[in-house]
Amino acid sequence: MKSSNEVAEWRQTSSFIAEPKVYGRDHDKENIVQFLLTQARDCEFLSVYPIVGLGGVGKTTLAQLVYNDHRLKSNIFHTKIWVCVSEDFSVKRILCSIIESITREKCDALDLDVIQRKVQELLQSKRYLLVLDDVWNKNQELEFGLNQEKWNKLKSVLSYGSKGSCCLVSTRDEVVASIMGTCHTHHLSGLSENECWLLFKQYAFGHGREEQVELVEIGKEIAKKCGGLPLAAQALGGLMRSRSGEKEWLEIKESR
Ligand SMILES: Nc1ncnc2c1ncn2[C@@H]1O[C@H](COP(=O)(O)OP(=O)(O)OP(=O)(O)O)[C@@H](O)[C@H]1O
Ligand SMILES: [Mg+2]
Structure with missing residues (x-):
């Protein structure tokens, strides 16, 4: 499979909640919002919070609920960024999406170092919430998924944000959480x-x-x-x- 580096349109997600009514996620949402307002806020390092569950169980929808919660206003997070990752975990593309989300301008840089520096500048001394939606793990069938090396590359730049910043990740794969080295995983169950x-x-x-x-x-x-x-x-x-x-x-x- 060749990497196209672009997420197919039908797979793209955004921070906007399309569902007219979301059922049964109050408790999950509350847990995550409280984590962001307390534990993550007191943490010296970048917190990573993975939501893990089956395809179609509602991970993206839950992340959207959290992202749009009225308590996470600009005095809590200076910047909120939503990146739809999908199968291809391209560090460059993710960094470019971050630049475009913050500056609202197209990111044309081709050189990784230039892109990394730009993101470093943009995130420095900012407390941000970054959603990495739909992350896949590299395995035998999936050549372009996340691996340790890519995560380290991305994290080195993300770590420039201020204390209290958090990266909320949605994935079907438990391995993604272990690569990211998180201590806590939110397992999302089905609806009643x-x-x-x-x-x-x-x-x-x-x-x-x-x-x-x-x-x-x-x-x-x-x-x-x-x-x-x-x-x-x-x-x-x-x-x-x-x-x-x-x-x-x-x-x-x-x-x-
Ligand atoms: N709690 C809910 N109440 C109502 N509709 C929901 C709920 N959760 C999810 N949905 C709807 O179900 C569909 C699948 O949800 P979603 O895309 O959030 O799943 P997902 O776990 O992110 O799936 P994938 O692993 O494929 O990314 C969407 O159309 C969404 O709007
Ligand atoms: Mg999803």
């Missing part, structure tokens, strides 16, 4: 059956549309099939939206 049902229902019946009583019990059984994954609840809910007959719902309920 009820939360999954509420999300499924929102997609299946839509806003403002009357929910059909005869479909509710069947729907709850279908929602259980999602195994707590919001991505699955959305997809199955969306699928059921165009199927309003009880028979069709029963077919999906019975299917494996």
